[in-house]
Amino acid sequence: MAEDILILDRLRKAYGGLVVTEDVSLAIRRDELHAVIGPNGAGKTTLIHQISGLTPSDSGRVLLDGADITALSLAARTRRGLARSFQITSILPGFPVLENVALAVQARAGSSFRFLGTAADEPALNAEARAMLDIVGLGARADLPAGLLSHGEKRQLELAISLATRPRILLLDEPLAGMGHEEGQAIVALLRRLRGRYTILLVEHDMDAVFSLADRISVLVSGRVIATGAPAEIRANPAVRAAYLGEEEAA
Amino acid sequence: MSATLLSVQTLNGLQLGVLLFLVAAGLTLVFGVMDFINLAHGVQFMIGAYLAAMFTALTDNFFLGLGLALPAALTLGLALEWLVFRHLYARDHLDQVLATFGIILFLNQAVKFVWGAAPLSVPVPTLLSGSIQLMEGLRYPIYRLAVIGAGIAVALLLSLLVSRTRIGMLVRAGAANAPMVSALGVDIGRLFMLVFGFGAMLAGFAGAMVAPLVSVEPGMGDNLLILTFVVIVIGGIGSIRGAFIAALLVGLVDTLGRAFGPLVLRLFLDASAASQAGQALAPMLIYILMAAVLFVRPAGLFPVRR
Amino acid sequence: MSGAHPTAGPLRDRRPRLAGLILAGLATLPLLGALGADSYVLLLVTRVMIFAVAAISLDLILGYGAMVSFGHAAFMGIGAYAVGILATHGIEDLLAQAGVAILVSAGFAALTGAVSLRTKGVHFIMITLAFGQMAFFLAVSLAAYGGDDGLTIARRSTVLGAEWLGNATIFYYLVLAVLAATLLACRALVAARFGRVLRGTRENPVRMQAIGFEPFRYQLTAYVISGAICGLSGVLIANQTNFISPAYMAWQRSGELIVMVVLGGMGTLIGPLIGALAYLLIEEWLAGITEHWKMIFGPLLILVVLHARGGLVGAITRITGGRHG
DSSP: OOOEEEEEEEEEEEETTEEEEEEEEEEEETTOEEEEEOOTTSSHHHHHHHHHTSSOOSEEEEEETTEEOTTSOHHHHHHTTEEEOOSSOOOOTTSBHHHHHHHHHHHHSSOSOOOSSOGGGOHHHHHHHHHHHHHHTOGGGTTSBGGGSOHHHHHHHHHHHHHHTOOSEEEEEOTTTTOOHHHHHHHHHHHHHHBTTBEEEEEOSOHHHHHHHOSEEEEEETTEEEEEEOHHHHHHOHHHIIIIIHHHHHO | OHHHHHHHHHHHHHHHHHHHHHHHHHHHHHHHHHOOOOTTHHHHHHHHHHHHHHHHHHHSOHHHHHHHHHHHHHHHHHHHHHHTGGGTTTSOHHHHHHHHHHHHHHHHHHHHHHHOSSOBOOOOOGGGOSEEEEETTEEEEHHHHHHHHHHHHHHHHHHHHHHHSHHHHHHHHHHHOHHHHHHTTOOHHHHHHHHHHHHHHHHHHHHHHHTTTSOBOTTHHHHHHHHHHHHHHHHOTTOHHHHHHHHHHHHHHHHHHHHHHHHHHTTTSOHHHHHHHHHHHGGGHHHHHHHHHHHHOTTOSSOOOO | OTTTSOOOOSOOSSHHHHHHHHHHHHHHHHHHHHTTOOHHHHHHHHHHHHHHHHHHHHHHHHTTTOOOOSOTHHHHHHHHHHHHHHHHTTOOBHHHHHHHHHHHHHHHHHHHHHHHTTSOHHHHHHHHHHHHHHHHHHHHHOGGGTGGGOEEOSSOOBBTTBOGGGSHHHHHHHHHHHHHHHHHHHHHHHHSHHHHHHHHHHHOHHHHHTTTOOHHHHHHHHHHHHHHHHHHHHHHHHHHHTEEOGGGGOHHHHHHHHHHHHHHOTTSSHHHHHHHHHHHHHHHHHHHHOTTTHHHHHHHHHHHHHHOOSHHHHHHHHHHHHHTO
16 A cells, blocks of 8 residues: 555634635545545635645644644745645746746755855756756746746746755646646646656646546545545546536536 | 822823824725825824914914814825825835835925924913813813813714715725725725825824924924834724724823833832933833734734735 | 836846946045045045945845835944944944944844834834834933933044044045945845845745745844944944934934935845935035925935836946947
């Protein structure tokens, strides 16, 4: 049996009287691509925020490789190996593409309390950053200001930044959102290349992409996980069909 | 003796608190509704005092002077909104800071230009002059009591206005979520102008009311502005209730701290050291209070939910 | 800071050459003085350079860290009071005074920064303003050191017991040296690893956290460094005027420092120097025309905010950029 790398234990988050996630327990196995799907407003993004530490949970625990990281900040969790992307692309638009990634390398390569020496010229940082850009296919864009990239390229850059943190697990919040078909296909191909090399928790609306990529799928409805299983099992699960897929098919 | 002194200082603290509230109310709404930092709010207080001084001298009647000063302060506020502020709503805070700093430089100098550099004084209206016996051995000036009363009345009126009327509802909604209000089809530009003009008038009203108690001079609004910032930060930006409670808190802490700080310190230090330390510490009390509140609640005591 | 400067993450431009030109010009000015130029000019330019040091220190956090500090004059005041208070007690050595000034400024920055940086935006502006005012009132209450009226310092600080700084030209070159060192140090700092984190945080703090940085630690460190440098400028101003008073810490002073930074062009380091020069020259010029010069300067400032972008350095870059094609 594969080992569980990330364990969510009864996570809960409410805003005032509005309960967004409730009793969410999940175990993500090493090197699997685990997708979380659910209708709009099911609490998927909030769940990603809770896992990554951007939003504190009301109760419940997050365990990474057996260590309780519930009390840690976003930055501390990242240093522990939990990298995330954002639904609205989050990069440094004023920095060159290469420096976006080099900063992520810098974050785990020695102290950043260095006041001398030009960071942009550090060969070790830049070499590793270039390697990450090559993985996502942005090698040729390294010297461009990141703000000038196309929407799809910014997504690729964000992935390269996440990879540069040397994550034990990648949390991807709707990497296909707002993308045209061709751009989307490029990202899907990229995710396919990463699959098996990284543990990935993927939140996504695009059902074709999810069912073709995922090893396992969890379904979140009204803040609760109603089913977890292989794509075929999820497709066949009557509760899922009623709560979620039914809507899609009817529509 | 000590109880009498305590009562007098408490009343003085209340009076400062009420004034702070009048200035803070407009400022906190402008912050909350428009996310706009207006350094020039303090000079609007000063302008209120100058207008009251001028109109009182012209009409020989304080109440007539006050009645004329209010619309004049409102007009000036609206003019500033039209000339400067409305061009800054979409700008970042730094631009707002700089432009309103420019207004301060201009107006502080302009009052010198118009009314001269020497302080003006306004006589206490005869109707409210003299003092009244509140308890054994405690007499307190009637005019100061009137200021406290008027301030509390305005505070009540304001809270009714904000909680009961349609405009007030829009203002509250605007403080929580301006784009939403705009999406509901409300002319947000006019709402801003209204809030702005009203805030300027309240500050002017506060200035006019204290005119008989202080010397009316250039820069008199500057220190008050910073006290008002402390009030807003403690109370929570955009919250009228927070501004009211924080204003009284700051007024009382500041006044009582200055009066009794050295006395309290004398319990621990010898007389001259206590007096020196007290003088140094008293003016810092409210800033320490602010730091303490922020340390526990970074968004203030009554944060407006967003 | 969307408006006043276009986000300038990378540091690739001709600004070092501009800085070199200006510093070289400043270095030759006293030589012209020997040829008969006015010592008044020397005094004025010394003052400009001192304020430039303060403004550059502010630019470090304002331009590169997006921290709009409205209490920066407090640090200048702390530096000045370090000189005044120590001199009163017979400690006149410049190095000792500067050491104390830097330590106390850094300590004040660490304390107030730790509280202020828990907040953002408008809150941060108001809180730094309030802390600056706190320092102001503390200075006012120091009855032993002149209170409200301030304190006259008998003579300039000594260096190894010698009274060299009494010579206007030597003092001028000392200030110039401090200015050049400040520029170089800040330039190195913003390009280094530390500065890159600071600049990244300015653009997108959440992204920086999501790659493992805690912005607070870097912002607070920058705030402390900035406060310490500004404290040093206070040591210089106390020496130039032989006088200290709470007025150095007045919040209007903090506002003037921001004006200098933005007028010159923030996030450029050389901009604040140009801004200090422009601000003090405009003040000198307008004040010569009318005692009500602020009635002209106020609206001028508003017009600059509403219509000019990127400050004077932006304008220079546009002009020379056009010439170089």
